[in-house]
Amino acid sequence: MKSRTEASHYDYGFRDYSPVAMRFTTVDPIRSGSNWYSYVGNDPVNYIDPLGLEAYDPFSTEMEAVEDFGITYNDDSIRDDNELGATVYQNSDGDYYYPTPNEGTPHGINMYTPPTSDTDTPEALVHTHGAESPKYDDENLSGTDKSTADAYGVDVYAVTPGGNIQKYDPSTGNTTNSSNPNIPSDPNSGADRQTNVDPNSGSNDPTVPLANQSLPPAPGGESSSNSCNY
Secondary structure, three states: OOEEEEOOEEEOOOOEEEOOOOEEOOOOOOOOOOOOOEOHHHOOOOOOOOOOOOOOOOEOOHHHHHHHHHHHHHHHHHHHOOOEEEEEEEOOOOOEEOOOOEEOEOOEEEOOOOOOOOOOEEEEEEEEOOOOOOOOOOOOOOHHHHHHHHHHOOEEEEEOOOOEEEEEEOOOOEEEEEEOOOOEOOHHHHHHOOOOEOOOOOOOOOOEOHHHOOOOOOHHHOOOOOEEEO
16 A cells, blocks of 8 residues: 555655645656656546556657657666567557566567557557677567568567667558667667666566466467567
């Protein structure tokens, strides 16, 4: 149970919540989304955010959701050297969100995470690439990443050890790169390191263990997997 800091506030660890104002009293520590004070986009019936910086937060754009995923989970991925992955959905209000990510292996991940509603539309797949590995091309999407995006007809993103966000758009076949200065990155990434955020400065965030993950639906009735292996 969360503690009461005073009569009108609840202590949620990272910041206090005011049930009267129906918002947090300070900004979102990861500063993502269009309103840094709101609680789950003012929709607590459908979303939860016990620490004020977790999955299911609503975002105005697909990229905002992807950046939040990288800011929140790339440090965990680098510390544990395991990939983490999720599906980005758009709900009936036009907001984007990602469910609690799946845990993977150092070089493999099931990127399918079920939506909160069957009417929500899958728009993208996002995953991390763990810690820097000299034997692997961690800074780029794998061929499996791109073929999975092609099969499902959605964008795929990789948040790399260097803090880069690489996107593949199956509708155009184009690959693009971007970053966010708040994304943790691996100091061992050398010249590929895009940010200066220490991956050891954060704490572990909730993930779905392998045994509890849902199997991805087959695209177009084909036998396929929604995964990254390289």
